[in-house]
Amino acid sequence: MKREWERDDSNLAWWRWALPLLGFTLLVYVNSLSNGFVFDDLPLIQDNPQIRSIRDVAGIFGRQGYRPVRTLTYALNYWLFGLNPFYFHLTNVLAHGANGILLFLLLRRLFGKSLLALAGAALFVCHPIQTAAVAYVSGRKDVLAGGFVLAGMLCFANHLRDGKRFWFVGSLILFALALFSKEVAVIFPLLLFALESLNGNLASEVRDPARLRTRSLKVLVRRRWFYGSMLIAALVFLYYAQFIMYASRKADFWGGSPFNNYLTSLKLFLHYMRMTVVPYPLIADYEGVFPVASGIGDFSGWVAIAGTAAYLWAVVWSLRRRPRMGFGLLWFGVTLLPVLQLLPFHEIAADHYLYLPLAGFIVALLDAGEWKFARLPVSIAVSAAACLVLLFSGMSVSRNRDWRNTRSLWEATARHAPGSARVHNNLGTTLHAEGVLDEALAHLLRATELDPTAAAYWSNLGALYHDQGDYQAAVGALLRSVAIDPGNAYTQTNLGNAYKKLALNQARDAGHPFWRAALAHLERAVSLDTRNGALRYNLGSAYYELGRKQEARSHFEGARRLSPDFGRAYYALGLLDSEAGDFNAARVELQRAIELEAGNLDAIQLLAGVRLKRGEYEEAKTLLEAAVSRFPSNSDLRLRLGLVYKTLGETPKAREQLNLALQLDPAGNRADEIRRLLNSL
Numbered sequence: 001m002k003r004e005w006e007r008d009d010s011n012l013a014w015w016r017w018a019l020p021l022l023g024f025t026l027l028v029y030v031n032s033l034s035n036g037f038v039f040d041d042l043p044l045i046q047d048n049p050q051i052r053s054i055r056d057v058a059g060i061f062g063r064q065g066y067r068p069v070r071t072l073t074y075a076l077n078y079w080l081f082g083l084n085p086f087y088f089h090l091t092n093v094l095a096h097g098a099n100g101i102l103l104f105l106l107l108r109r110l111f112g113k114s115l116l117a118l119a120g121a122a123l124f125v126c127h128p129i130q131t132a133a134v135a136y137v138s139g140r141k142d143v144l145a146g147g148f149v150l151a152g153m154l155c156f157a158n159h160l161r162d163g164k165r166f167w168f169v170g171s172l173i174l175f176a177l178a179l180f181s182k183e184v185a186v187i188f189p190l191l192l193f194a195l196e197s198l199n200g201n202l203a204s205e206v207r208d209p210a211r212l213r214t215r216s217l218k219v220l221v222r223r224r225w226f227y228g229s230m231l232i233a234a235l236v237f238l239y240y241a242q243f244i245m246y247a248s249r250k251a252d253f254w255g256g257s258p259f260n261n262y263l264t265s266l267k268l269f270l271h272y273m274r275m276t277v278v279p280y281p282l283i284a285d286y287e288g289v290f291p292v293a294s295g296i297g298d299f300s301g302w303v304a305i306a307g308t309a310a311y312l313w314a315v316v317w318s319l320r321r322r323p324r325m326g327f328g329l330l331w332f333g334v335t336l337l338p339v340l341q342l343l344p345f346h347e348i349a350a351d352h353y354l355y356l357p358l359a360g361f362i363v364a365l366l367d368a369g370e371w372k373f374a375r376l377p378v379s380i381a382v383s384a385a386a387c388l389v390l391l392f393s394g395m396s397v398s399r400n401r402d403w404r405n406t407r408s409l410w411e412a413t414a415r416h417a418p419g420s421a422r423v424h425n426n427l428g429t430t431l432h433a434e435g436v437l438d439e440a441l442a443h444l445l446r447a448t449e450l451d452p453t454a455a456a457y458w459s460n461l462g463a464l465y466h467d468q469g470d471y472q473a474a475v476g477a478l479l480r481s482v483a484i485d486p487g488n489a490y491t492q493t494n495l496g497n498a499y500k501k502l503a504l505n506q507a508r509d510a511g512h513p514f515w516r517a518a519l520a521h522l523e524r525a526v527s528l529d530t531r532n533g534a535l536r537y538n539l540g541s542a543y544y545e546l547g548r549k550q551e552a553r554s555h556f557e558g559a560r561r562l563s564p565d566f567g568r569a570y571y572a573l574g575l576l577d578s579e580a581g582d583f584n585a586a587r588v589e590l591q592r593a594i595e596l597e598a599g600n601l602d603a604i605q606l607l608a609g610v611r612l613k614r615g616e617y618e619e620a621k622t623l624l625e626a627a628v629s630r631f632p633s634n635s636d637l638r639l640r641l642g643l644v645y646k647t648l649g650e651t652p653k654a655r656e657q658l659n660l661a662l663q664l665d666p667a668g669n670r671a672d673e674i675r676r677l678l679n680s681l
Helices: 015-032 041-046 057-063 068-081 085-111 114-126 128-134 137-162 165-179 183-198 209-222 224-244 258-277 299-321 323-339 357-372 378-402 406-416 421-433 437-450 455-468 471-484 489-504 513-528 533-545 549-562 567-579 583-596 601-613 617-630 635-647 651-664 671-680
Strands: none
Touching: 015 085, 015 114, 015 128, 015 378, 041 068, 041 085, 041 137, 068 085, 068 137, 085 114, 085 128, 085 137, 085 323, 085 357, 114 128, 114 357, 114 378, 128 137, 128 378, 137 165, 137 183, 165 183, 165 224, 183 209, 183 224, 183 323, 209 224, 258 299, 258 323, 258 357, 299 323, 323 357, 378 406, 406 421, 421 437, 421 455, 437 455, 455 471, 455 489, 471 489, 489 513, 489 533, 513 533, 533 549, 533 567, 549 567, 567 583, 567 601, 583 601, 601 617, 601 635, 617 635, 635 651, 635 671, 651 671
16 A cells, blocks of 8 residues: 555645645745845845836846846836835745745656655745745845746646647747846756656666667757757857856956866855755855865865766766656756856855755655655654754744845854955945944954955945044045056045045145045046046035135036936035025025935025025925924024024024924034024024
């Protein structure tokens, strides 16, 4: 009598298994739904104008480069729910659950046993390595590409079963969708070829190697146009992504030579094999962490060679004796090929690269389990599987918390990778943005210690010193950055601004060395990026401080022309118009500045002053009342509003606002003025 998991139940309704699997996926990832946007989510989603209009097909499939399907899903999320991170995360989780269902269907096709397929799909869903693709919204590229590949394999398997052209065409369409989700889908033709070559023999031994070779050759000859066309399409797309779009392509080899690079590839392969079995520690950034091969004497490199050789032997052996296991091992290795640095690219390793290879590993694992542990009592087998799923589920739930926000991610990464300069830099810049300056300084200093050749680290350190008011230290750090990378416009403008701060404490003389340096670097920044309005605004601000208002106006107007949505340029022009007595022009510029930057207090206060000078007291009052309502803790706003009330004869309101202004800043520069005004009421 066959035990439960050995029964051929492949004809049972698939949805009876799929719905619990989807519910299980939601349970594992429910604590990721409250996470925010993290790291690359900010430029790809939060600050990306292309996703704001789902009708902008040219923008999504043109200017967005080589992963437009992912961008299209972001646009759909935005169209339906706006920028609410909850729905972006929910989409990732549901897509991952759908992929678990697709894998379940494929495993049931391969093994004919729903319980076994369910165990494999559950392992795929809850494996901690998947969190890098699911709990991270930008990881959607892996989820989408993986899903389209799985669906394409199912379609092709259906075509092999019944010969219907519908399934054949469907697999081609899904291949295209997978390619435009992530370029790793170039391996799809190899998976189909392996599936077709082994079709009909997956559950039996193939003791004669010549038989397998003959069958594979027949498949290749019979479908030469199909596989040839798919392979050419994959290679063309790979060339487009790597050599036209420069998708993460690295200019040199890892380790400085081809030998070290490809020895590193073998070390990476061994690393990914280990991570499928022991998914710890999970690291968001492996640069400076993963040991790049250092030459022929690298012991770990020889271990990697031995490990890869063992894998290849296992593939050859299993293709003859356990074809399903061989297919799974081939799947694992083939899907890793694009990420093993055979064509060097900037990200040496990443957990999310295992998203689709893990499915192949699970095929091999299930076949090995069915072979070696088939005689175990059902209770032991089920208990062992349940324990593994529970362990991995708990690890995934814990890892989801690391993806809450950018700070929690880099703090977790720094704990596991304290020797990574890039991790310390990323954590330092995150803390800087949050205003935690002392902790930020410690991490940025550590980043420059670990890698003093990285211009970006010195630039970020200089920006932090600038915000701390240590302009001398800022100049020193930024000079180091400029020496390494003189072509970075932002570093040049930051250096110019730091020199400007030093100059303001010395003199307002363009001949002063600090002023000469400030203008030189600010002008250099503009020349490096002539289309950037913010850089031109910074140069205009320097000329304004020197009293050269005509030159300042020219640059502010240039900034407005280049960046029509840059509110600071309108404010600067309004300030110049106000000082020139052209209050009508000032009012127009300042109103536009506030429309673009509702929190620009300088523009609000200046516009209120302009309205008072034009005799528009009620308008000034309305403007300041709205500002006070939005910024109730701002003493200057309450002082100005109190003055307007005093002018309008609304004495009780004036007294109330002046008292609040004094309470908010009792020791401020204008405290005595406020007291005199209160005494005069």
